[in-house]
Amino acid sequence: MNNKHTPTTDSxxxxxxxxxFLGGLLAAAAGGTLATLASPAHAASRAEVALDxxxxxxxNHDMVAQMIAEHGKLAPGYQSGKRPYAVFxxxxxxxxxxxxxxxxxxxxxxxxxxxxxxxxxAITRQNVPPGPFSKDFKNxxxxxxxxxxxxxxxxxxxxxxxxxxxxxxxSKSLEEVxxxxxxxxxxAKLYYLYEAVNDTHGVNVGYPWVxxxxxxxxxxxxxxxxxxSNDAALGAALTKVKYTSPADRPGKAGVVSVSxxxxxxxxxxIATLMDSLRRNGIDVYVCTASLEDVVAVFAxxxxxxxxxxxxxxxxLRLERNGQAFRNxxxxxxxxxxxxxxxxxxKQVLVAQKGYGPLFVAGDSDGDYDMLRDFPETRFGxxxxxxxxxxxxxxxxxAADQISTDKPRFLLQGRQESxxxxxxxxxxxxxxxxxxxxxxx
Numbered sequence: 001m002n003n004k005h006t007p008t009t010d011s012x013x014x015x016x017x018x019x020x021f022l023g024g025l026l027a028a029a030a031g032g033t034l035a036t037l038a039s040p041a042h043a044a045s046r047a048e049v050a051l052d053x054x055x056x057x058x059x060n061h062d063m064v065a066q067m068i069a070e071h072g073k074l075a076p077g078y079q080s081g082k083r084p085y086a087v088f089x090x091x092x093x094x095x096x097x098x099x100x101x102x103x104x105x106x107x108x109x110x111x112x113x114x115x116x117x118x119x120x121x122a123i124t125r126q127n128v129p130p131g132p133f134s135k136d137f138k139n140x141x142x143x144x145x146x147x148x149x150x151x152x153x154x155x156x157x158x159x160x161x162x163x164x165x166x167x168x169x170x171s172k173s174l175e176e177v178x179x180x181x182x183x184x185x186x187x188a189k190l191y192y193l194y195e196a197v198n199d200t201h202g203v204n205v206g207y208p209w210v211x212x213x214x215x216x217x218x219x220x221x222x223x224x225x226x227x228x229s230n231d232a233a234l235g236a237a238l239t240k241v242k243y244t245s246p247a248d249r250p251g252k253a254g255v256v257s258v259s260x261x262x263x264x265x266x267x268x269x270i271a272t273l274m275d276s277l278r279r280n281g282i283d284v285y286v287c288t289a290s291l292e293d294v295v296a297v298f299a300x301x302x303x304x305x306x307x308x309x310x311x312x313x314x315x316l317r318l319e320r321n322g323q324a325f326r327n328x329x330x331x332x333x334x335x336x337x338x339x340x341x342x343x344x345x346k347q348v349l350v351a352q353k354g355y356g357p358l359f360v361a362g363d364s365d366g367d368y369d370m371l372r373d374f375p376e377t378r379f380g381x382x383x384x385x386x387x388x389x390x391x392x393x394x395x396x397x398a399a400d401q402i403s404t405d406k407p408r409f410l411l412q413g414r415q416e417s418x419x420x421x422x423x424x425x426x427x428x429x430x431x432x433x434x435x436x437x438x439x440x
Contacts, residue, residue, distance in 0.1 A: 073281030265419025
């Protein structure tokens with residue numbers, strides 16, 4: 001996930017095509033950029049690095065290309081039995097926006113649940129502390145919403161939908177059911193509940209909770225749902241939509257409103273960097289705070305252009321009954337967010353290889369730890385979302401290092417209204433026009 005939620009303990013297109021990788025075409029595109037690799041020791045490796053210039057900030061491109069040349073397979077001292085590796089966050093780093101949150105909205109809009117009303121009711125409350133949410137979560141009357149009230153409303157909504165939708169136990173089409181006030185209430189309140197749980201109780205509660213809604217679905221079913229959600233989001237406009245529950249169905253929680261940022265975009269620069277790393281003998285891994293099987297669809301399917309090996313995707317994991325997911329987090333597996341990402345990398349990769357990643361890329365507080373925890377890491381690349389919190393501290397450090405010869409962290413800019421990188425360290429927030437380096 002995009003790690004936008006901060007725990008309460010803190011301060012609060014079509015498939016990508018390979019671009020410009022061949023001989024003279026690359027040389028014409030990258031020109032003087034690759035010429036910065038001026039050391040004779042690396043002369044033979046310049047063409048092999050072949051890191052597409054694309055929309056990288058010039059200095060970041062130079063630094064990363066130099067890193068690949070110095071540590072890749074043609075570098076002096078390279079050991080094929082001790083291959084360097086890179087670790088990438090997924091949501092809002094390898095793509096624009098969050099595929100798990102997009103999938104939740106898609107799951108709601110298509111009523112893709114395999115839960116009885118009793119099972120659904122249990123999951124909405126599972127491991128969530130009872131009582132009121134934080135003061136930011138009020139209804140239209142200004143009253144703070146509590147767990148019991150909104151879950152009671154969702155119980156009634158889901159019971160109606162389950163009884164009427166032909167994909168569950170009823171006879172009505174999806175179009176007919178989604179036109180009802182019960183569905184409108186269900187959509188607004190379930191997504192509102194997701195936001196309220198995360199922002200009030202933190203991601204240690206909220207991130208496992210949201211994937212429990214895949215219970216009783218097989219890995220294949222969730223993978224197919226994720227692919228359909230990805231494709232729909234890639235074809236949708238990047239736009240923030242406000243959902244408000246119907247005024248004539250206030251229920252116990254009252255009328256509530258919540259916003260969702262629709263749309264996803266592929267990141268060409270990340271995909272081509274992954275390709276360049278692999279071709280230069282540097283392995284590529286993904287460590288995500290979304291369900292591992294969901295991100296695996298995006299990271300591994302050829303039509304999306306990232307070509308990550310399935311075994312190289314690390315993320316949230318659920319217990320299973322055979323191939324069917326259970327609404328239980330995998331025992332003894334870390335929550336792959338924040339410190340848990342470092343734990344998972346150590347448990348899966350450092351334990352096997354004996355060393356940490358050469359390169360790490362992230363965008364938020366959930367990536368803070370893995371960006372800085374490994375002494376072997378040459379660069380921590382931060383997709384600049386101009387955020388506060390821990391990632392804001394690293395972003396400030398990266399900004400301070402822009403003029404230095406040997407930075408530890410790199411800031412990479414992006415325009416949120418298009419989802420595209422920009423060739424600068426500054427970013428342009430959604431709804432804004434002025435580039436910005438750090439949060440104000």
